[in-house]
Structures are given as C-alpha cells and as structure tokens.
Amino acid sequence: MNKHAVAAGKIAGICFAGVLLVVLTHLVTGAAIERRDERDTYRILKDLAPDKGFGVLKPAEGSDTVLGYYPVWGKPGEAESCILVARGRGYGGPLSLFVYCKADGEILAVRLLETREYPGMGKAAEAPAYMNKFKGTGGAKPVPLTLGSLSRADAEAVSGATITFGGIARALERASSFVKNGGIRK
Amino acid sequence: MIQTFSKGIIDENPVCVYLLGLCPVLAVSTRVIDAFAMGLTLLVILVITSTAMSAVKDHIPGRFRVFVCTAVAGACASMADLIMQAAMPGLSDRLGIFVPLITVNTLILDRALGFAQENTPSMSFWDALGMGCGFFLTLLGVALIREVLGSGTITLVPVGRFSGVIRIPALSESPVRVISLSAGGFLVLGYLKAVFDLAAPATIKKSADEEEK
Known part of the structure; x- marks a missing residue:
C-alpha cells in the first residue's frame, strides 16, 4: 500500500510539473498571441476597406x-x-x-x-x-x-x-x- | 556514444527502416519550411521525453510508465504549440493538429518506453538525438522531393527582399500534382524505403530474414 502511495505521489508530481510548465508558457505567450491576433485582424480590415x-x-x-x-x-x-x-x-x-x-x-x-x-x-x-x-x-x-x-x-x-x-x-x-x-x- | 547517435540516421532510420512516426511524414511534407519546423519540434520533444523517462524509470512502476511518458510528451507538445502560435502564427496554422499529436507519436513512445527504459539518461539522450536527427533529415528529404516535383517550388524563410519561395523553371508551370497529394506522399516514402532496404547493412538484412523465418 505504502509502495503504491509513493509511486502515485511521484506520478502526480510529474503530471503537476508538466501542467505547471504549460500554464507558465501560456501566461508568457497568451498575451502575445492575443495582441498579434488583434493586430492581424486590424491589418486585414484596413487592407479590405482603407480610409474606413x-x-x-x-x-x-x-x-x-x-x-x-x-x-x-x-x-x-x-x-x-x-x-x-x-x-x-x-x-x-x-x-x-x-x-x-x-x-x-x-x-x-x-x-x-x-x-x-x-x-x-x-x-x-x-x-x-x-x-x-x-x-x-x-x-x-x-x-x-x-x-x-x-x-x-x-x-x-x-x-x-x-x-x-x-x-x-x-x-x-x-x-x-x-x-x-x-x-x-x- | 557516437555509434548510439549515428545509428538513427542511416542504419536504424526511424522512418525508412522502422516506419515509425509516419503520420507527420505524410501530412506535413508538402512544403520544406513546414517539414523543417515539424522535424525540429519532434526532435526536441523526443530528446526531452526520452532523457526524462530514462531518468525517472527507477521511480515509476513499469505499468504506469506509459502514462508518465504521455504526460511528459504532452506537456512538451503543448508548450511547443503555444510558443509556435506566439512566434510563428502562419507556420502554427499550417502544422495545425500535428504539433499536439506529437504526444502520441510512435517514435517518441518507442524510444522513451523502449530504449530509455534499459539505458542510462546519457545514452538515452544520444539515442534520442540520433533518432530525432534521422527523422528530421528524412522528413526534410521527403518534403524537398514532394515540393520540387509537386509544385515546382522550394519554400524557405522569407528574409528581406527574398520572398522565401524559390521557383524552379518548367516544373513550377507544370508540376506533377499527384506528388503533393497523400498518394504522392506514400509513393515518395515507398521509394525511399526501397532505397534504404537496398542499402541496408548485411546484419540488418540477416536479422530481418531470420525474423521472417
């Protein structure tokens, strides 16, 4: 039982570390992705209808x-x-x-x-x-x-x-x- | 160490000898730049996953290793996808689902749950690097053949005045379009496999013959 609990704890630790890394990456890149999407959309709108x-x-x-x-x-x-x-x-x-x-x-x-x-x-x-x-x-x-x-x-x-x-x-x-x-x- | 690294490039090429990780080879090989990005991403994820799995192998019971491997590869693939979306949005759109799908790539599962479980982290690192380079070079080769014959162009990174696209006279006006389609991917891969089989070292041929018997 104890052996299984230790293994389960290690697996949970590895999964938690993985999730944490993904969340951190998302925090860093999320704002950049959003800004870029807004910029790209505005550029497309301006290309299609300049002066509007x-x-x-x-x-x-x-x-x-x-x-x-x-x-x-x-x-x-x-x-x-x-x-x-x-x-x-x-x-x-x-x-x-x-x-x-x-x-x-x-x-x-x-x-x-x-x-x-x-x-x-x-x-x-x-x-x-x-x-x-x-x-x-x-x-x-x-x-x-x-x-x-x-x-x-x-x-x-x-x-x-x-x-x-x-x-x-x-x-x-x-x-x-x-x-x-x-x-x-x- | 050098042998562990170099075997993945020719003698035990993951794509042309073991037919591993075929999904991206067929799907993301219509443009050289897409293949370059995909191959490089898979190489990095393979090296991280294989080395990490070798390092934790003594702490995780055998029957749970596949879950841990999927968690490690999944986390790496998700991070790669997010970084690509932020830094190279066009490329990220073109690669689409194939970046997250690296999580279940058979090459990663094979090396991280096979070789890495019986060897040290250092050996697993060199093995993954060699296998990753073999995959990368093969994917790049298939993409080059398919793009040149299928659309008469070679797409690279645009720099300054260079648009990033090299047009090949004659071929760009009348390309062999079937090579760009899925059927063309199988054709090119089939011929590459035949070339590797012909050039395979006698030891590999002998073991393959023995397996058949």
Whole structure:
C-alpha cells in the first residue's frame, strides 16, 4: 500500500510539473498571441476597406457560414457596409474568409487567410488576385458557383483546384445572402 | 556514444527502416519550411521525453510508465504549440493538429518506453538525438522531393527582399500534382524505403530474414 502511495505521489508530481510548465508558457505567450491576433485582424480590415472606420466584431445569428461581422463606417450618406468573417471548406480543410460586402450583398473585396490547401493546387487561392473573379458579384450579378459561369481565363486558372474554388464560392454566396437577407441588421 | 547517435540516421532510420512516426511524414511534407519546423519540434520533444523517462524509470512502476511518458510528451507538445502560435502564427496554422499529436507519436513512445527504459539518461539522450536527427533529415528529404516535383517550388524563410519561395523553371508551370497529394506522399516514402532496404547493412538484412523465418 505504502509502495503504491509513493509511486502515485511521484506520478502526480510529474503530471503537476508538466501542467505547471504549460500554464507558465501560456501566461508568457497568451498575451502575445492575443495582441498579434488583434493586430492581424486590424491589418486585414484596413487592407479590405482603407480610409474606413470599423465597429467591434458582432456575432452572426442564423448562419453556419458567417461567424460574425464588423460594421464599416464610411462618409455620411454612403451606403451601409460590413466585413463578414466567414468559413468554407476546401480540399485540404477549413477556409477562413474576410468578405467586404455592401448592404445589397455586393462583394467589394475578399481576403482568404492562410489555408492547408495543397501547393500547386488550391494553395493558389491565397493570392490576392484570385479573388478578383468574385468582386462585384453577389448583388445584381450572382456569385459564380461553377466553372461554367467564369470567363475562360478564370476557369483555366482554377482548373485542377475546383474543390477549393467551389468551397470559396459557396461561402461567398452564403455570406452575400446573409447580408441581403438583413443578417447585419437583426 | 557516437555509434548510439549515428545509428538513427542511416542504419536504424526511424522512418525508412522502422516506419515509425509516419503520420507527420505524410501530412506535413508538402512544403520544406513546414517539414523543417515539424522535424525540429519532434526532435526536441523526443530528446526531452526520452532523457526524462530514462531518468525517472527507477521511480515509476513499469505499468504506469506509459502514462508518465504521455504526460511528459504532452506537456512538451503543448508548450511547443503555444510558443509556435506566439512566434510563428502562419507556420502554427499550417502544422495545425500535428504539433499536439506529437504526444502520441510512435517514435517518441518507442524510444522513451523502449530504449530509455534499459539505458542510462546519457545514452538515452544520444539515442534520442540520433533518432530525432534521422527523422528530421528524412522528413526534410521527403518534403524537398514532394515540393520540387509537386509544385515546382522550394519554400524557405522569407528574409528581406527574398520572398522565401524559390521557383524552379518548367516544373513550377507544370508540376506533377499527384506528388503533393497523400498518394504522392506514400509513393515518395515507398521509394525511399526501397532505397534504404537496398542499402541496408548485411546484419540488418540477416536479422530481418531470420525474423521472417
């Protein structure tokens, strides 16, 4: 009994030391991770909508794709707009998107965060120019969901990575619909 | 000591000879920089866990050592994950779940619960360092082959004006895309294993033949 109690005490001591080290590391790195996340998010928002002001992140309700949105403040009289935080699914896993939308659902700019798509295939979607094909869609013009709805040059550019393209297009289409259906005013 | 260290690099290479720790080799070998970070992280955790397990082996009953090993490796992997998130967020996002998963990496369990239980902490340190270097170099080799053939690039660390990506003419325009996929990982690993088997020392071949008989 005594032998077992000593062994149990030693094991508990080792586990406690491990937990203590992890907690200490978290205390040191936690603040840095939080600061970096805030800085990165602000940089993305500024890239998408320069010369605009932003509100705090508001949670989105009733959508599996849109996680939340930042209200965007322009000059007085300008149309209402927002930057949505949306998620999709590509070939290599989840896709995180920032979508700058007007109140009528028109997509003004998109930023795809770093993905786990395969190099030489869906990884190309991370290039800012990739999103040009979606700009101006979502309002009067529908979001292109298939290769057939793209120009020949754009279709050739995404061939070989159609799952990634489909994942992004569907996420953008849902984000645009969320805004059109009054999601940001609820 | 030198022999204990060097055996893990070629003669008893953990990946190509014993097929240990294959999960990250297949999953995190599409870019050289990811493989470099993963290999280095696993090397450090392996050395710490194996040396620590050898040091405490006389104080822990045999049937409980696996729990202690998991606790030590888990604590190291969690710390590595947090440090990576703070210092290299992009890399941390790409490696994703594979850093915490180092906790149950078969190479760590094999060395910390096998070799380290029968040898001194000093020998376990050199063994883990050698095995870790063998794993690191193999992972780096697989990643280099897969990235060059699969996407026609070599991704390194961006420094100053250098973007960090070296493009290989011709291959970057029309890469062999299947090499970037999971199937390509198995293909490359299979060929590497075949090369190691052909070049394996006669003693290892003999013991393998005896085991088969």
